[in-house]
Amino acid sequence: MIVLRNISKIFNHGSAPITAVDDVNLSIEQGQIYGIIGYSGAGKSTLIRLLNGLEKPTSGSVLVNGQDISAARGEALRQARLKISMVFQHFNLLWSRTVSENIAFSMQIAGTPKAQIKARVAELVDLVGLTGRENAYPAQLSGGQKQRVGIARALANSPDVLLCDEATSALDPQTTDQILDLLLDINRKFKLTIVLITHEMHVVRKICDRVAVMENGRVVEEGEVLNVFTHPQQPITRQFVRQVSQYAEEEAFNPDLAAGLDGNIIKLTFVGLSTHQPVVGELTLRYGLPFNILHGKMTQTAHGVFGQLWLHVVATPEQLTSIVNDLQLHDIDTEVVKYA
Missing domain, CATH: 3.30.70.260 (ACT domain)
Known part of the structure; x- marks a missing residue:
């Protein structure tokens, strides 16, 4: 489904180049919930931007459903991005638009017929648990409700891949669990591939199938979540495991x-x-x-x-x-x- 081959990203800012992602190889299967965890500066946010073509790698390739996203340009890239949606940490909603209008926005850009947009918005409002809030504006919503709008908007064009960039880090623990339950439900219903970027091991523990641990731009450990929790190999992985289980x-x-x-x-x-x-x-x-x-x-x-x-x-x-x-x-x- 998603294959990263020898991916590196170097930013040439100032006098010294900065290697944000350093020779990363990953394989994510169709329908998996895959966690990428690391502290600030580990390179995980740059990595997720490479997955949807917002950044181009300095070297290596990013394959999604067999298409090389790293090499796509113009209309080919635009069409590819329609199937790779993102949920953001700070919601990125349009504050002058209602819940329904925010969800409809990406479909309008894609040229979806109005009748189809209306039906799809109603379906998504129900899916994410916002029935009755369709005409509310973002300022009238709680943090969890805003993120539900963000998830619904990301699902509007029926993507194959959902990227979540610290999607729960701005939420309280109870709301975080509710959003994670929603993502897990969406994954099971639609077999949607979800890639989660996070610095919270609780998020990985709760819903992920596999996890990659990043440090200084490199993947230092990778595997099934249960194996990583029970047998963490790297010091940084043991630090993350201690966040939720205190098993070191x-x-x-x-x-x-x-x-x-x-x-x-x-x-x-x-x-x-x-x-x-x-x-x-x-x-x-x-x-x-x-x-x-x-x-x-x-x-x-x-x-x-x-x-x-x-x-x-x-x-x-x-x-x-x-x-x-x-x-x-x-x-x-x-x-x-x-x-x-």
């Missing part, structure tokens, strides 16, 4: 909890069905040992539950080896973080 070892497990304890500390990572297994009870019965739970938490993602548990047990080396093997046979990742 130094925060999820406080060593002071084990101060003065003899024995072993075992970290268990559960994914999917393994989160429902009575692990501690089974270990106690099997080995006749008291297992002390030091810390634990479970988190929901769009593709399942994962959790981590820190256990303390006094066991012989032979018992410890057997315990670890038993847990791994139950598809539970196990790590001994402190030996007796």
